[in-house]
Amino acid sequence: MAVDFNNETLIARYLLGELSEEQQVEIEDRAFADKDYLASITAVENDLIDDYVRNELSAAERGRFEKRFLAAPERRKRIEFARALSGVMAEVPVSRRAVVQDTKSWSWRDAIYAFINGLAPTAKIAFVSAVPLLVIGAGWLFIETLRLRRELTELRVENQSQQNLQQQALDLERRRNQELNAQLNQEKQQREQTDESLRELSEAGEALTPAPRPVIAALTLLPGLSRGANDQPSLVLPEDARLVQIQIGIDPEEQYKKFTVELRTLSGLGVWTRENLNARNRRGVRAVGLTLPASALRAGDYELRLRGVDESGAEDIGFYYFTVKPQKGKKNH
Numbered sequence: 001m002a003v004d005f006n007n008e009t010l011i012a013r014y015l016l017g018e019l020s021e022e023q024q025v026e027i028e029d030r031a032f033a034d035k036d037y038l039a040s041i042t043a044v045e046n047d048l049i050d051d052y053v054r055n056e057l058s059a060a061e062r063g064r065f066e067k068r069f070l071a072a073p074e075r076r077k078r079i080e081f082a083r084a085l086s087g088v089m090a091e092v093p094v095s096r097r098a099v100v101q102d103t104k105s106w107s108w109r110d111a112i113y114a115f116i117n118g119l120a121p122t123a124k125i126a127f128v129s130a131v132p133l134l135v136i137g138a139g140w141l142f143i144e145t146l147r148l149r150r151e152l153t154e155l156r157v158e159n160q161s162q163q164n165l166q167q168q169a170l171d172l173e174r175r176r177n178q179e180l181n182a183q184l185n186q187e188k189q190q191r192e193q194t195d196e197s198l199r200e201l202s203e204a205g206e207a208l209t210p211a212p213r214p215v216i217a218a219l220t221l222l223p224g225l226s227r228g229a230n231d232q233p234s235l236v237l238p239e240d241a242r243l244v245q246i247q248i249g250i251d252p253e254e255q256y257k258k259f260t261v262e263l264r265t266l267s268g269l270g271v272w273t274r275e276n277l278n279a280r281n282r283r284g285v286r287a288v289g290l291t292l293p294a295s296a297l298r299a300g301d302y303e304l305r306l307r308g309v310d311e312s313g314a315e316d317i318g319f320y321y322f323t324v325k326p327q328k329g330k331k332n333h
Contacts, residue, residue, distance in 0.1 A: 005030060006037070011044040016064040025153075028146045042142060049075075053082045074141040187273055194274075197293055201242060214242035217294060220287075221304065221320040222249045234323045241294040248306055250279055250286040254317050256308030259288050266301045275309075297324050 004010065005027055013019055014027050031038040051057050052065050069075040201214060219235040235244065248261065259279060263272040272292045279286045288306065304320040 006040065008040075008044050008047075011041055012048060015041070015045055015048060015068070016061060017068055018064070024149075028149060031142070031146060038142065045142070046078075049079055049082045050086075053079065053086050072141065190273065191275075194272075194292065198291070215240050215294075216243045216245055217241045218245045218247070219322060220247045220249070221322060223251050223318050223320075232321055232323060234325050235297070236325050236327045237294060237297060237299075238327045244292055244294050244297060246290045246292075246304070247282065248288045248290060248304065248318075248320060250288065250306075251317070252286065254286075254308060256310060256315075256317065258309040260307040260309055260314060261288065261290050262305040262307070263290075263292075264303055264305070266303055271302070272296055299324050299326050 003023065003026075005023075010019070010023075011027070014024060019027070027041070031041055048057075048065060049069070052062065052069075057065060069079065215238055217235060217237050219233060221233060235246075237244070257278070259277045260275045261273070261277060262270070264270050272290075274290060274292075277288050277290070279288050281287075301321065301323050304322070305316065306318040306320065307314045308317045309315075
């Protein structure tokens with residue numbers, strides 16, 4: 001069922017704050033677009049003020065009226081004016097008021113003219129002077145109320161947009177944390193597999209009697225060698241090699257006590273990662289030892305990244321490059 005927004009009862013309920021927010025917005029939009037409709041709202045508002053001054057509102061309507069109208073200084077002035085006007089009407093002689101009541105066929109302009117003529121001179125001057133101010137003030141007050149309500153609606157929309165952006169940022173941060181946790185779990189599993197492989201090799205060596213000593217391929221990397229250098233070191237890997245030991249030389253000026261090593265191919269494929277490694281002095285040179293299964297390496301070029309770790313975090317202190325070459329047809333024992 002369509003709502004008749006021109007109905008004076010509906011407009012009165014709007015002024016008393018009894019309508020839903022959608023209906024209030026609809027009435028305000030009509031008032032902005034239609035001056036005649038705005039004039040109708042102002043007329044209903046004047047009727048409400050008159051009913052309030054004459055104590056013709058119900059207790060509930062009076063409470064809502066005072067809550068909405070007495071809070072605004074301009075509306076309080078209009079109520080005071082209505083009270084004063086009501087007092088002036090009370091002073092008009094009964095005979096003159098009776099004449100006005102008997103002229104029901106008059107137009108509203110004739111009624112107002114007769115009412116003004118019936119006033120005392122001082123009251124007539126006050127009334128004529130106050131009417132334009134009253135009309136202007138009522139229109140300004142209503143337009144200002146509509147503007148403030150529109151600004152409030154815009155602020156609500158903006159606040160909702162900010163909440164949506166904050167929720168998106170939280171979701172993005174949550175996904176990043178999940179990815180980091182997954183990466184940490186993967187590295188943890190890799191370390192556990194390495195330790196398990198070394199333990200199995202150790203147990204197998206102890207169980208076999210006599211057992212051949214595992215073939216270990218060794219490589220020493222010195223600091224300062226860049227990628228593509230002519231003297232880039234090579235690791236010759238026998239076919240029966242079980243382990244690879246790499247000694248990583250450290251610049252004497254570095255004072256870190258803990259280190260992290262990341263080994264990868266030149267194409268960026270991760271091969272091995274170890275953390276919490278210590279440096280030892282070997283023949284007057286500090287070096288970090290890295291042990292890994294020989295099966296983890298294939299023929300090709302590799303990059304080793306060395307990072308120093310302290311309380312403030314980790315820092316890159318060197319990149320080392322070497323080549324792995326297989327040794328075929330020869331076994332070392």
